[in-house]
Amino acid sequence: QRKLVESGGGSVQAGGSLRLACTASGYTIATYSMGWFRQAPGKEREGVAGMTNDGLTRLADSVKGRFTISKDTVKNIIFLEMNNLGQEDTGMYYCAADPRRDYLRLLQGAAYSHWGQGTQVTVSS
Numbered sequence: 001q002r003k004l005v006e007s008g009g010g011s012v013q014a015g016g017s018l019r020l021a022c023t024a025s026g027y028t029i030a031t032y033s034m035g036w037f038r039q040a041p042g043k044e045r046e047g048v049a050g051m052t053n054d055g056l057t058r059l060a061d062s063v064k065g066r067f068t069i070s071k072d073t074v075k076n077i078i079f080l081e082m083n084n085l086g087q088e089d090t091g092m093y094y095c096a097a098d099p100r101r102d103y104l105r106l107l108q109g110a111a112y113s114h115w116g117q118g119t120q121v122t123v124s125s
Contacts, residue, residue, distance in 0.1 A: 003116075004024055004095045004114055009120045010120075016085050019082070020119060020121075021078070022036075022079075022116060023075075023077050025076070030053060031053050032099055033106060034069075034097050035097075038094070039091050039092050040088075040090055041091075048067060049080055051071060052106065057069050058106040067083070068081040087123050090123045092120055093121050094117075097112060097114040
């Protein structure tokens with residue numbers, strides 16, 4: 001059974017850091033495009049970071065210079081390193097995967113067929 005499980009969320013003060021992890025089971029992330037999305041209360045889901053199966057990455061403009069996406073293909077985990085967090089980064093963060101490679105759509109939710117349950121990130125002032 002294919003499954004994505006996010007972890008690493010929590011509460012942090014503005015300026016702090018968190019590292020989210022998404023553990024995949026049932027398939028190999030090395031052959032999938034992977035993405036991180038977030039949704040704040042009352043707002044639409046937005047793409048934060050994405051990575052193709054061959055390692056090309058895209059970041060949303062709002063997180064460039066602060067967030068980094070990476071993966072460990074041995075452990076089958078994808079990470080989202082988040083630094084200098086601000087209150088605007090608060091939300092539920094979701095991991096997503098899809099077997100297709102579409103660099104231009106890495107930050108579009110419709111490009112992904114598998115989703116995790118999410119992990120909450122709360123940034124306080």
